[in-house]
Amino acid sequence: MIIALPTLGNTLDSPVSPQFGRTPYFCLYDLESDSVRFIRNDATESQGGAGVKAADLIVNMGVEILIAQNVGEKALHVFRQSGIEIYVSRANHITLDIERYKSGKLTKIISSNPQ
Amino acid sequence: MNIGFISGKGGTGKTYLSVNLAARVKGSLYLDCDCEEPNGHLFFRPSIDKRHIVNACGVSIDANRCDGCHACVDFCVYNALAMARNKAMVFPDLCHGCGGCIRICHMCAIEEKPQSIGVIMQGHHDDHGVFSGFLNPGKESAVLIIRHIFSLARTWGDGYFFVDCPPGNGCQVMECVHHCDYIAIVAEPSIFGLSNFKMTVRLTESMGKRAAVIINKSMGDDDLIVDYCREHHLPLVGTMPFDRALAHINNEAKIAVDESFEYAQIFDDIWTRLKSEIER
Numbered sequence: 001m002i003i004a005l006p007t008l009g010n011t012l013d014s015p016v017s018p019q020f021g022r023t024p025y026f027c028l029y030d031l032e033s034d035s036v037r038f039i040r041n042d043a044t045e046s047q048g049g050a051g052v053k054a055a056d057l058i059v060n061m062g063v064e065i066l067i068a069q070n071v072g073e074k075a076l077h078v079f080r081q082s083g084i085e086i087y088v089s090r091a092n093h094i095t096l097d098i099e100r101y102k103s104g105k106l107t108k109i110i111s112s113n114p115q
Numbered sequence: 116m117n118i119g120f121i122s123g124k125g126g127t128g129k130t131y132l133s134v135n136l137a138a139r140v141k142g143s144l145y146l147d148c149d150c151e152e153p154n155g156h157l158f159f160r161p162s163i164d165k166r167h168i169v170n171a172c173g174v175s176i177d178a179n180r181c182d183g184c185h186a187c188v189d190f191c192v193y194n195a196l197a198m199a200r201n202k203a204m205v206f207p208d209l210c211h212g213c214g215g216c217i218r219i220c221h222m223c224a225i226e227e228k229p230q231s232i233g234v235i236m237q238g239h240h241d242d243h244g245v246f247s248g249f250l251n252p253g254k255e256s257a258v259l260i261i262r263h264i265f266s267l268a269r270t271w272g273d274g275y276f277f278v279d280c281p282p283g284n285g286c287q288v289m290e291c292v293h294h295c296d297y298i299a300i301v302a303e304p305s306i307f308g309l310s311n312f313k314m315t316v317r318l319t320e321s322m323g324k325r326a327a328v329i330i331n332k333s334m335g336d337d338d339l340i341v342d343y344c345r346e347h348h349l350p351l352v353g354t355m356p357f358d359r360a361l362a363h364i365n366n367e368a369k370i371a372v373d374e375s376f377e378y379a380q381i382f383d384d385i386w387t388r389l390k391s392e393i394e395r
Contacts, residue, residue, distance in 0.1 A: 049194025049209040056188055056197040074206055081199030 010038035021051030051075035119295035123311030125282035128331035150248035150257035161238030161245035172212035173230035180224035187216035298326035353385030
């Protein structure tokens, strides 16, 4: 199972991005192999519809869980259709957030404004 | 004869000038192409003769046919499509209606589905025709409404059509300029006004349109605009003063030329000069 987080950088100490659609990177964490990799988010270049494009990328990568601070309405719609679960990042920290997810401490996002 | 009133900067007086000039020219047509916030009708208060709904091409997807190939998503530069559970889905708000995905889909799973983007109110005031475009809130662009206004105007016959264009120099302004035979650039003699004026001059020049300039809100020193006009061989056909009484009439949504003989005279003079430039 792959967990994705939008991140500001491509290293493990990078903070989780406050944006979803225009985040510069995504961190992809493979739960089974306990391995991490980062991918660039091409959607940042888009004039409009960055959220939809980024959501499509995440779906394409076979992600099942997304941990984010915010997710826009359109991207959320794509995730609902795809059956991807979204959790609110509280620690704002890649490994801490993943640990909290594993121990069941993160809240599921059900609307586009979790706060 | 379509005469487009453009300015770059908003609030320079496109509506004010086009409404008042149209009101002084017998049998003329006033076309409000500033569809995001049309306001010319507030001055003319036309009797509405017809309402025309304007549709844009949207798309609908037959999920049973979609084989999840992802070609349409890759094609759409507006990111209006995404793939979920191997089926394409569309976001109508982002769709610009280019129809490219319909052509590219090898399963013929996408078809055209018209979506209403706005309305054109066709009316009249005395012997003037008044056409106003209204873009529905949340819609991307009024280009198709503008195109439709011009095609409706063609049925009006001959005469002078005063085209009140949107501000800026974007797609909607270019669509207006494209349909116009002559451009009247409304310029504000300020540093900000000059900066926008330059962009607007470049736009008209690059689209190969002839243009004249009207200065509005003049406080006496218009060198900023006048010098630039001279350098670019642009005829200056009128200068409207910064006048509290005029502003007051305008704020009450009254047509200045109907209020006093003096104002009618000023606009008649501008029209005489503009017309002779057009006919040159």
